[in-house]
Amino acid sequence: MLFRYIAKRFxxxxxxxxxxxxxxxxxxxxxxxxxxSRLVGMNASPEAYAQAAKQLGxxxxxxxxxxxxxxxxxxIAPGLLQGSLGVSWVTGSTxxxxxxxxxxxxxxxxxxxxxxxxxxxxxxxxFGALNPGGKADKGVFVYSLFAGSQPEFWWGLLFVYLFFxxxxxxxxxxxxxxxxSSPPDAVTGFMTIDALIAGQLxxxxxxxxxxxxxxxxxxFILSGPIIxxxxxxxxxxxxxxxxxxxNCAGLPKERVARYALRAAMAPSMTLIGILYGFxxxxxxxxxxxxxxxxxxxxxxxxxxxxxxxxxxxxxxxxTAISLVVYLALDLIHxxxxxxxxx
Amino acid sequence: MSRPHTLDTADLxxxxxxxxxxxxxxxxxxxxVVLAIVGPYVGPYDPTMTTPNVSMPPPSLSxxxxxxxxWVSGSLEAPPHWMGTDASGFDVFSRVIAAPRTDLVIAxxxxxxxxxxxxxxxLIAGYYRNxxxxxxxxxSDVMQSFPVFISAMVLVALAGRSTTNIVIALAFVYTPIxxxxxxxxxxxxxxxxxxxxxxxxxxxxxxxxIRHVLPNSLTPALIQASVTIGFAILLTAGLSFVGAGxxxxxxxxxxxxxxxxxxxxxGEWWPSVFxxxxxxLTVFGFAVLGNALERxxxxx
Numbered sequence: 001m002l003f004r005y006i007a008k009r010f011x012x013x014x015x016x017x018x019x020x021x022x023x024x025x026x027x028x029x030x031x032x033x034x035x036x037s038r039l040v041g042m043n044a045s046p047e048a049y050a051q052a053a054k055q056l057g058x059x060x061x062x063x064x065x066x067x068x069x070x071x072x073x074x075x076i077a078p079g080l081l082q083g084s085l086g087v088s089w090v091t092g093s094t095x096x097x098x099x100x101x102x103x104x105x106x107x108x109x110x111x112x113x114x115x116x117x118x119x120x121x122x123x124x125x126x127f128g129a130l131n132p133g134g135k136a137d138k139g140v141f142v143y144s145l146f147a148g149s150q151p152e153f154w155w156g157l158l159f160v161y162l163f164f165x166x167x168x169x170x171x172x173x174x175x176x177x178x179x180x181s182s183p184p185d186a187v188t189g190f191m192t193i194d195a196l197i198a199g200q201l202x203x204x205x206x207x208x209x210x211x212x213x214x215x216x217x218x219x220f221i222l223s224g225p226i227i228x229x230x231x232x233x234x235x236x237x238x239x240x241x242x243x244x245x246x247n248c249a250g251l252p253k254e255r256v257a258r259y260a261l262r263a264a265m266a267p268s269m270t271l272i273g274i275l276y277g278f279x280x281x282x283x284x285x286x287x288x289x290x291x292x293x294x295x296x297x298x299x300x301x302x303x304x305x306x307x308x309x310x311x312x313x314x315x316x317x318x319t320a321i322s323l324v325v326y327l328a329l330d331l332i333h334x335x336x337x338x339x340x341x342x
Numbered sequence: 343m344s345r346p347h348t349l350d351t352a353d354l355x356x357x358x359x360x361x362x363x364x365x366x367x368x369x370x371x372x373x374x375v376v377l378a379i380v381g382p383y384v385g386p387y388d389p390t391m392t393t394p395n396v397s398m399p400p401p402s403l404s405x406x407x408x409x410x411x412x413w414v415s416g417s418l419e420a421p422p423h424w425m426g427t428d429a430s431g432f433d434v435f436s437r438v439i440a441a442p443r444t445d446l447v448i449a450x451x452x453x454x455x456x457x458x459x460x461x462x463x464x465l466i467a468g469y470y471r472n473x474x475x476x477x478x479x480x481x482s483d484v485m486q487s488f489p490v491f492i493s494a495m496v497l498v499a500l501a502g503r504s505t506t507n508i509v510i511a512l513a514f515v516y517t518p519i520x521x522x523x524x525x526x527x528x529x530x531x532x533x534x535x536x537x538x539x540x541x542x543x544x545x546x547x548x549x550x551x552i553r554h555v556l557p558n559s560l561t562p563a564l565i566q567a568s569v570t571i572g573f574a575i576l577l578t579a580g581l582s583f584v585g586a587g588x589x590x591x592x593x594x595x596x597x598x599x600x601x602x603x604x605x606x607x608x609g610e611w612w613p614s615v616f617x618x619x620x621x622x623l624t625v626f627g628f629a630v631l632g633n634a635l636e637r638x639x640x641x642x
Contacts, residue, residue, distance in 0.1 A: 019484040031500035142363060149629040151576055153583050154599050154618035161606050161615075172607065281489030285580050289603070299492050300584050303499045311496055318489045 002334060009330060013323045017316070021080070024315050025066055028308055035306035039089060056089055069312070085316070086309035090302075095313045098298065103317065104189030105176065106287065106294035110279045112211060113218035114272075121223040122261075125230025129238060129264075130257060140227060148224025152282075156217040156289035163213060170213050173290040177206055214290045218283065222275065229271050233264035266336050273329035277322025364634050370627030378442035382593070385436030386421035389593040392431035393423075397605070400426035400434075400612050428601055428613035432591065438616050440593040445624075448505060449574035452512035453567050459513070460520025461556075461563055467521065468528025468559070469551045479525070486518040494577055499586045508587060512574050519570065520563050527559040565635045572628030579621055595621045 037044070040052045053059045057068065057077075064073075069086065071079025078084035085095040128140035156173075163170035176191050177183055183191065184198035192211075195204035237243065237260040246256045284296030291297075295314060302310035382389060401409050401422060409422050425434035463482075467475040497511035531537070532555050540550045579596025581587035583603075588594045590601070595617040602613030 016484055016487055019480070020487060023484055024488075028496060028500060031497065032502065033500035145629050145633060146626050149572055149576070149625040151579055151596075151599075151618060151621045151625070153580065153596075154614065154621065157599065157603055157606050157614050158618065161609070161611050165607060165609050278490070281492045284491055284495075285583060288584055296492075300495070300586070303492075303495050304585060306500065315489060315492060315496075318492065319487050322487070322489075 005334060006327075006331065009327055013327060017320055017323065020319055021070070021312070021316055022066070024312050025069060026062075028311060029062060033306055035089065035308055038306045069309075085313040088302075088307055088310050090305045090307045090310070095310055098310070099295065099313060099317055101186075101189065102293065102295045102298040105191075105292055106280060106283050106296060108190045108192065109211065109214055109218065109287070109292060109294060110276065110283055112215045113222060113279070114276060116215055116219040117222035117226055118272075120219065121226035122230050124223075125227040126234055126257065126261060128227070128231045129234035132235060137231075140231065144224045144227035144231070146224065147220055148228065150221055150224075151285075152217055152221045153285040153289050155220060156213065156286055159213045159217055160289070171210050173213065175291050175293065176210050177203065178210075181206060210290075214286050214292060217289075218279070218286050222279065225271070225275060229268050230264060233268050234260060237261075237263040266333060269329045269333050270326075273325045274322075276325050277318075280318050280321060363630055367627045367630030367634065370623050371631055374442045374446055374624050374627070377439050378446040382440040382443050385433070385439050386424075387433035387436040389432070389437045389440035390591045393427060393433060394431060395423060395427045396431045397429050397610055398423055398427040399610075400424060425616045426612040428598070429605055429610070430591075430601070434598070434613055434616050437593040437598055438595070438620050441595045441598070441617065441620065442624075444505070444588060444592055444594045445575050445578055445596075445621075446571075448508055448512065448578050449571045452509045452574055453516065453571050455509065455513040456516040457520055457563060457567055460517045461524045461560065463517075464521040464524025464563070465528055465551060465556055465559070468525035469532055469547075469555060471529075479521075482518040482521045485514075486522070488515065490515050491577065491580060495581060495584065495586045498581055503587065503589050505588060505592075508578060508581065512577060515577075516570055516574070519566060523562045523566055524559055527562050528555055531555050531558045561639055565632060565639055568628055568635055569632035572625040572632070575621065575628075576625055 036049060036053045036056065036058060039056070040048050044052070050059070057065060060068075067073050067079075068076050069079050071081030071084070073079070074082055077086070079086070083096070085099065087093070088095055088098060091098070124140055125144075128137045131137050160170070160173050164172055171178060181203060184194040184200055184203055187194050187197050191207040192204055195201075195207055240260075240263070242263075243256055243260055246259060281296065281299075283294060284300065286292075287294040287296040288300060295318065299311070299314040301307075302314060387393060401424070406424075409418075412418050413422055423433050423435065425438060427433055463478065467478055467482075494508075494511045494515055497514060498507050501507040501510070532551075536558075537550060537554060540554050541547075545554075575595075578587060579594070579599070582594050582596035583600045585600075588597060590597060598617035599614045599621075602610070602615075602617075606614050
């Protein structure tokens with residue numbers, strides 16, 4: 001039964017990705033933008049323009065372009081079926097290699113932010129649910145509403161002003177390492193892990209130091225919805241019969257709270273997955289405040305340069321990762337709670 | 343007997359008079375609404391014109407009472423820059439209060455548009471369940487799986503950085519939410535007794551859908567709207583922040599934060615901090631209202 005469930009979820013996800021790929025392809029070509037003149041400049045001669053259009057392949061019919069992009073014409077250029085995301089119109093290098101450079105930066109940032117946010121938000125949410133109706137609970141609730149509705153780029157700048165300019169305990173928001181340091185060999189693309197692999201502890205510490213403010217910024221924003229969710233699910237779990245029974249049986253309060261938390265976390269998994277996928281593209285603003293050079297900043301430059309293959313690739317990759325995360329969490333959820341798979 | 347499908351105005355008022363949070367939300371939102379109407383005219387300076395004073399810090403807290411007295415008595419040559427000026431010489435205060443005209447109007451119109459389209463499509467998809475509406479839901483699924491910020495950025499940057507295009511982009515990313523919410527509610531309402539009764543009275547299916555099911559299915563979408571308006575303001579500001587939103591010198595909070603961002607490393611905090619406080623409070627205000635409506639709905 002579980003296998004059929006996995007297969008079904010996988011098939012739906014795949015269909016969704018195919019639909020998305022085709023939709024994005026046509027959508028960006030429907031919009032009244034002229035990537036060729038953006039590339040060759042407004043004053044280019046008609047010959048130069050035609051030359052550039054031919055080079056990019058945009059002089060061919062749309063369906064032929066789509067066929068190449070999807071990989072049905074591998075003799076012209078490799079496409080998605082061959083595992084190629086195409087070639088950037090601006091830099092000329094393959095987009096697969098560019099994404100391999102930029103994506104780990106974002107994953108590192110988002111993952112660390114999630115760890116910090118969960119570490120802070122779960123106890124706070126639990127605390128709120130265990131003291132319902134009190135002043136502290138109300139405070140927790142107002143905080144979660146507030147944090148969940150904040151402009152993260154502004155908080156990032158505020159933290160820069162406070163911790164870099166005023167207090168001087170954070171580095172300047174100019175990247176993942178200070179300009180004087182040389183990065184370790186890229187193995188995984190994650191600066192912290194690469195530094196550990198290379199055995200350079202000083203670079204590891206420096207990378208963490210540079211990640212400090214961006215991670216705090218994102219964890220602050222994330223803590224809002226996570227606290228709200230934990231508080232709600234925990235309150236619901238505390239009202240269930242097994243908690244009543246545990247209390248009647250005279251179990252210590254801490255242990256009952258632990259049982260309730262386990263019951264509360266299972267439904268929270270789905271929301272955490274959705275948040276994670278959302279944050280992969282939501283990290284754009286934090287990345288650009290701190291000049292981290294992740295997939296978000298890559299997408300900004302691709303969009304502003306009308307680099308269609310890069311835009312398509314970013315949307316596709318981010319959505320694919322989100323779908324994989326949802327799938328993985330659904331599987332964990334189904335393993336915890338077998339009713340889901342039926 | 344009370345009619346469940348009308349949103350009574352009494353429902354919008356706080357149940358307990360001392361619900362300070364709700365009062366705060368109402369105060370913030372109504373201030374922003376008023377500023378969206380009069381904001382561009384009431385500021386001391388023209389929000390789109392530079393002044394010769396460049397990067398002027400705001401008066402310190404101790405100077406404010408004296409300055410205010412002098413300003414009221416008319417002994418000042420020019421009105422003070424209450425929030426300082428930015429690196430181009432724009433008066434920050436005039437721009438902060440003029441910006442709701444841009445931010446709130448974009449958020450409201452975009453939400454109105456997606457609410458209209460989304461509710462209409464959701465009603466059809468929920469009431470008439472066939473192959474065509476199933477296909478529509480799959481399309482809506484695909485649209486909803488787009489990464490929100492990047493899609494909006496792509497739409498605005500490629501279609502051209504104008505207010506209209508921002509509205510369309512926002513409406514595009516928010517419509518699937520309303521389709522889904524309305525469809526789910528329509529599906530649960532259309533099996534209820536009053537629909538059966540309307541049918542027994544000889545109403546056509548179309549008139550049942552529009553006159554009976556639709557009014558009963560609006561509440562979730564309307565509650566969602568008050569939350570989404572806040573997020574639309576965040577998205578508009580974020581787009582301007584990365585250079586894919588409104589063009590300067592339009593007074594817009596995100597754009598103002600973005601112009602001030604280069605100076606903040608040098609200690610010039612005021613061009614970014616004041617518009618940021620405005621966004622922070624506004625979006626929080628809408629979140630509070632949305633939450634209050636949600637709880638009222640859940641309770642009934």
